[in-house]
Amino acid sequence: MQSYLQYRNIGHVVRQQLGTDPEKTHSDLPSSVSSSGTETPADDADSCPADRVMTSRSQRSTMGHALNGIQVRDRTTIEGKGGSVFIVGWDGECDPANPHNFSKTRRVMTTLIVSSIAFVVGMASSIDSAVLRQAAADFGVSEVAESLATGIYLIGYSVGALFAGPFSETLGRNVVYISTLVLFSIFIMASGLAPNFGAQVVFRFLAGFFGSTPLVCAGGSTSDMWNAVEKTYAFPIFAVGGFCGPVLGPVIGSYIGVGHIGSWRWTEWISLITSGLVLSLVILFQPETYAPILLKWKARHLREITGDNRYRAELEITHTTFWTRMKIALSRPFTMLTEPIIILMALYLTVLYIVLFTFLDGYTFIFSDVYGISQGLTNIIFAAMVVGMLLAMVIVPPLFQLTKKDMESVLAKGGTHIDPEIRLWFAMLGGSLSIPVSLFWMGWTDFVSISIWSPIIASVMFGYGVICVFISAYMYIIDSYEVYAASALAFVTLLRYACAGGMTVAGIPFYKNMGTHWTLTILGCISMPLVPIPYVFYKWGYLVRRHSKHAVTRK
Template identity: 90%
Template sequence: MRRVMTTLIVSSIAFVVGMASSIDSAVLRQAAAEFGVSEVAESLATGVYLIGYSRRLVEMVYISTLILFSIFIMASGLAPTFGAQVVFRFLAGFFGSTPLVCAGGSTSDMWDAVEKTYAFPIFAVGGFCGPVLGPVVGSYIGVGHIGSWRWTEWISLITSGLVLSLVILFQPETYAPILLKWKARHLSEITGDDRYRAELEITHTTFWTRMKIALSRPFTMLTEPIIILMALYLTVLYIVLFTFLDGYTFIFADIYGISQGLTNVIFVTMAVGMLLATVLVPPLFQLTKKDMESVLAKGGTHIDPEIRLWFAMLGGSLSIPVSLFWMGWTDFVSISIWSPIIASAMFGYGVICVFISAYMYIIDSYEVYAASALAFVTLLRYACAGGMTVAGISFYKNMGTHWTLTILGCISAPLVPIPYVFYKWGYLVRRHSKHAIARK
């Protein structure tokens, strides 16, 4: 239960920074009107936040970065000009990126290979619901008598303060080398024998040396086929995701004529789709458990990473293009509004399944290098997604919802085979990798 609580705390950090990334989209029109800029320009507040995510490559302490994140969210709420808002949102994203890189390591610290089958989805579903539920939280802010658009930032600030309290009070250290160092010090104190030393103490690696390794290692992953393909997969997925989120106003408000607030509430259907993915956890847990028993019987110690791809293969990768085509060609006023609503739930299911598979596959494939691998993947996907958030509105305005969603479906369709290809031949790719493990 302690490990579950710790995982949920890390997930809550990801939730609040994810919520802050999209909550501004709920009040795009109001913020643009106050600053006297176009809605496309105001979408930079979301775009630069995501780009700020991509700039964070060094693993930092959750508490310090969450404090700095809160400071710049507060500054965004107080921003007197559009330029100030954009700068502060970028810095908030910069310091809010810690869970994107560190969460995989924290999860691996606490859970073994079999346990991760249910532990990582606990983090992923909670964390990934943040960007989806952000507009829901901001649904009626700036509309009627429920405060100005700036209350989106105040809600993000209040939520981050609550999460920060949980981190300070309950988040334990999980990094094994640090725990061994503390244990060695404790044993020295109670025995009076100063010969107890942890590996971290006897390697004598300086802080700047560790910084140099941490900053440079993600870029050594540029030659890794697994990282290149998974980064491409997740980058396209995030481009599609955040462009898809731009379209809710055009689909539900412009076509079906519902209010801005109710349009934002419909985002909850994507979260419902993500929660549906949890039904895969029990059977996949049993599958992973049997695989581990088979490996141990043969004298092995680790399962093959390819078993993590089942989340994506069980409809996850296919659900994304299908839902996009479905929504793109059923969002007519003559067709029930429930058709695009159900399609968005299907999209949420596909997104979370692919995310879980991709992250767990990278973590298990690279083990000690997983944080560096995830850092590069994070850098690429959020930098691209940040740019597309701004361009997405123009796409919908100039091409219409039908063709924009069709194009997104066509972009994501060629990526459907990737998890199946890796499941079949991933072990061959790992054998020719400098950093990935090769066990099969």
């Protein structure tokens, strides 16, 4: 619905652009367009009117040369010999169809909707862990086997992430968000109706596969609307909402199966209901933000209005088939294996996700077994991580001012882009160090003689560290690789979710055989060598980018 209204609005914007100088375009337009154009004379145009440059071309070609945002060039051999092609661009910096010029309210709302998609698919990834015992008993399998319902969902995430990018770059963000959310909902419903354990595992994998879209596309959606400085607060808006999903999943399902809601299958029904609500928001209020698709719509309107088929968007004249893009998308992420930035950031996030998702099993050992609290209350404690994630928002305002100041310095020197290393401040301001500290703290205060609030506070610290490192890693990768960012993020997503999915199944034996103290100590020791990564890249990251085949270099 919103995309249809947006498409019509672009047509209105095009007519306004053509009507800003009716004397110069009247001879080339149908009478209906000319008359509508006179309703918006040049004197009423905004502060960024379309520029006009008269040429000696024919009347039909004159308009193509005169319209602001239209690049005229000769056709290539592939496009057909002879004549010109009009490449459609934005009508100056203030083109209202450009997502960067949407009102701030609309951009925040759109970011929150994308975040809500990430929230619902993240919630579905972990909510089953809250009813592990009940589902295992119902299917007649062990709890270790039933934990595969969570693990296989995460593996579905990792595989689906490879396909989401090329689809969104061909069809647009909205079509992909809507279609995958519909399919996600269908397979979540199928999981809830699964007659046996095998069917549940298959349906959970497919739900994860189609739920992976926001993991890859959300970074693109954010970049579609926000400039480099604005992303300092825009991306955390997405990240907090998205990260709260897997953390709040156990909280939402905490009393299912043990309270008045008797069946464990209600975890899937709650996920289905939530996804339905989010799908409604996407359909009704989510605009398309992918610029090449919007320019394709604009070119189509120009062809219809003027009757001139030479108006083309770049996407329409780029002779790359969808299957070629898919081949590139599936192979390019693995070329990132030579990129130190990608390897280390992927390793960092993989360790964090292994810890986070083994907590789905581990909290039972950490809290229920030690302190004797109920299954429902143990799952409620996951909310402590959310508190830590929200605390991270305290550092957003000062970092926004720091980024703004850095951008002003770059512009004063004649540059146009900030250096990606400034994104590492989120991790450097205690984010990276708080992760091993919180794990050691939780591991060595997890005794019945010590207050339960000690490991709970450690959980708060862990939540703070996870969100800070996630924001830094994602923003640093996006700014460092720009056009290759989708491939870089696809590889990072593939690695971290595949490993996290496998470790989810290993979590119960790990905690049961090693005990909570040594398990958390081992995890803390693994995360300890990763602490210097953001500091190292902040100091020498520009040198690493300078020797990279894919990263941008600005220093």
